[in-house]
Amino acid sequence: MAPPPDRPIILELVVRSAHPALLEGLDVWLRLGLLSDETVRQVCEENLVCAIRQPVAVSSQVENDFLTELPPVAAEQPLTDIAARDSPLPRPRGWLAQITQSFMAELSVVWLLFLGVFMVVVSSGVLAASQWRNFSPVGQYGILLGYTLAFWLVSVLTGRRPNLRLTSHMVQIATLLLIPVNFWMMDSFRLSQSISGFSLVAIAAPLLTLVIFSLLKPTPTEPGNTRLILGTAIVLAWLQWGWGWRGFPLVATYVGTIVASLALVYQDRGVGGGDWGVGNRGDGGDGEVEEEGEVGTSSIPIPHPPSHTSHPTPHTPHPTPLSSGFITVAFSVLLLLARAVFVAKVPITRLGLAAGICGWLLCWLSRRNVAHAIWSQVGAGLLLVGWFVAVMVTPPWQAIAISGLGLWLLGDYLLRSGQASYLLAGWLVGLQTVWLLWRIIPPNWQQQLIDTGIQLAGSIAMPAALLGLWFFPYLLLTVFLAFRLRRWQRLDLAKQAELLALGLGIVLAALSSGNSLVRSLNLVLSTLTLAAVVISRRTRPEVPLIYLTHATGLGAIVACIHQIFPNLSLNTWASVFLAGTLIEWVFSALGEGRGQGAEVRGQRGEWRGEGGEERGITGDTETRGHGDTETPQPPPPHPHPPTPHPGTNPPGTSALPWQPSATCS
Structure with missing residues (x-):
């Protein structure tokens, strides 16, 4: 080959x-x-081969209207090194210089621009006020309209220059703040009553709407300006119309507040990725956290509290709320509130809910960003102010609504952080809400309920004893909350909720103790609640809980006997207690016998199971022997003592009557 x-x-x-x-x-x-x-x-x-990074000249020009461009610096050399090399050693300064430097560090060009615009507006207003009487209402509004359009024109011209972006932004904000004032003045001057005024209004209203559209249209530089915010700003501006109609100022204020809140919350939901404060569901978001071998339905586990911060940690990036759209909407709502209180003379007690909604909105928008804690504090203050204003009104519907908003916020914070302080605060808010629910009942109905209770239970310790029954549904709600917290593997919060329920139950029992019938009902309901808690536990309940349930049950029995037979003598009561002691002994003996019987049956079942296997093997051998007769031998003794079956009691112990004992057949 x-x-x-x-x-x-x-x-x-x-x-x-x-x-x-x-x-x-x-x-x-x-x-x-x-x-x-x-x-x-x-x-x-x-x-x-990899690309070698070449030194590129970096300009340190700041996007600022007043700073000049610095010399280019190589990107590879940090600015801190250059500053440390070229600058001399710092000399010690006095306390006045340090305070001045700290104050100047807090100032920024944006706030300086805003201050300048504000001074221009105020000085122009003072100048116009000095000559205001020399103009007719049409001329007065014409000056305001021209002033607003001049600001808008300046913002357009400065917006075309890249080095005047901050100035353009501040002038745009000033223009947007002047537009709701324009609609207010159009309604306040009643310009539509004259031909010239109506013509001016017909031109100004659409023109100002177009200005809002041009300044708040969505742009890449303003991610907070959306179509929803644009429409909300237009609606809030047009709500300044029609305040001469009776009752319209209150309606316009609440409509504007609710519309602005819904718009900002919806925008926050879209920007924040749909996070409505339900917490992190973890990897298996469809199933519930298993506890003690139990698999339940889907639920939301509460995260454990973070150790590094006392506020909810943000889950997603969130833009600053100080965008032009946010400022415009916020100012428009505040303008509606100020006009309603100071101009339309709406009673402040009717605006408590509006203040509460504004406070809730600030807390909700700042809940994901710790840097905006000041907004959360201001919002909490507005919530409290709104509640104090609204709680003086009867019926307190506004206070109940504010309490619901507060519960929403506290529940969201609890789901985010898992801190016990939010649970306590939410529980207290819910407790006062139950009191507010009593106040919404008309006074004549309240008196009828009290009279009915006195007829059934007598006048002793009335009507204070009825509080032990009125607040009992809230006690059941607290117990249910503790049960759900245990299912979510938050034992620390569950124990706190159980302690709150225990404290409330003791207080309600003390309030009910003065009246025999109410006391009996309270103790019976408390016994049933404790028994339900004991039965719902998947593991053996704690000994104090068992003793508490037992003692409450005995107290309920004694209270019911006293209610049915109020004139029993001491000898009769001694006989009752002796009979109760005998019944307790009988139940204890039956429980002990049941526990020992379960243990014996478990041992026999285990013995029979092993013996059955050996007999099966022997039977196989006999079958293979084709008729050979052999005397079946008893099974050999067990090499080790049988282990008690899980759930049975060890020898010599007694099972409680309410403890189920497992049997093995």
């Missing part, structure tokens, strides 16, 4: 470029002559 011709062989080698032996292998193949020097260079240039 002839040898194969000497032809090149194509080998395809797949190897990672970061392999530690790649260069060594190429060098070996090069020395063996399997690769040429050109091939090695080509492979290295194509696969083993």
Whole structure:
């Protein structure tokens, strides 16, 4: 056979470029002559080369209207090194210089621009006020309209220059703040009553609406300006119309507050990724956290509290609320409230809910960003002010609504952080809400309920004893909350809720103790509640809980006997207690016998199970023996003593009557 011709062989080698032996292998193949020097260079240039970062001149020009451009600095050399090399050592300064420097550090160009615009507006207003009487209402509003359009024109012209962006932004905000004032003045001057005024209004209203549209249209530089915010700003401006109608100022204020809140919350939901404060569901978001071998329905587990902060940690990036759209909507709502209180003379007690909604909105928008804690504090203050204002009104519907908003916020904070302080605060808010629910009942109905209670239970300790029954549903709600917290594996919060329920139950029992019938009902309901808690536990309940349930049940029995037979003598009561003691002993003996019987049955079942297996093997042997008769031998003794079956009591112990004992057949 002839040898194969000497032809090149194509080998395809797949190897990672970061392999530690790649260069060594190429060098070996090069020395063996399997690769040429050109091939090695080509492979290295194509696969083993990374781009070298060249020093690029970086301009440190700040987007500021008053700062000049600094000399370019190489990107590879940090600015801190240059400052440390060129600047002399700092000399000690006095306390006045330090305070001045700290104050100047807090100031920014944005606030300086805002201060300048504000001074221009105020000075122009003072100048116009000095000559205000020389103009008719149409002329007065014409000055305001021209002033607003001049601001808008300046914002358009400065917006075309890149180095005047901050100035343009501040002038735009000033224009947007002047537009609701324009609609207020159009309604206040009653311009529609004259032909010239109506013509001016017909031109100004659409023109100002177009100005709002041009300034709040969605742009990449203003992510907070959406179509929803644009529509909300237009609605809030037009709500300044019609305040001459009776009752419209209150309606316009609440409509504007609610519309603004819904718009900002919906925008916050879209920006924040749909986070409505339900917490992190973890990896298996569809199933509930298993507790003690139990698998339940889907629920929301509460996270454990973070150790580094006392506020909810933000889950997603959130833009600053100080966008032009947010400022416009917030100012428009505040303008509606100020006009309703100071101009339309709406009673402040009717605006408590509006203040509460504004406070809730600030807390909700700042809940994901710890840097906006000041907004949360201001919102909490507005919530409290609104509640104090509304609680003086009867019926307190506004105070109940504010309490609901507060519970919403506290529940959201609890789900986010898992801190016990939010649970306590929410429980207290819910407790006062139950009191407010009593106040919404008309006074004549309240008196009828009290009279009915006195007829059924007598006048002793009335009507204070009825509080032990009125607040009892809230006690059941607290117990249910503790049950759900245990299912969510938050034992610390569950124990706190149980302690709150225990404290409330003791207080309600003390309030009910003065009246015999109410006391009996309270103790019976408390016994049933404690029994339900004991039965719902998947593991053996705590000994104090068992003793508390037992004692409450005995107290309920004694209270019911006293209610039915109020004139029993001491000898009769002694007989009752003796009979109760005998019944307790009988139940204890039956429980002990049931526990020992379950243990014996478990041992026999285990013995029979092993013996059955051996008899089955013996039967197989007999079958294979084809009729051979053998006397069946008893099973050999168990090499180890049988282990008690789970759920049975050890020998010599007694089972409680309410403790189920497991049997094995």
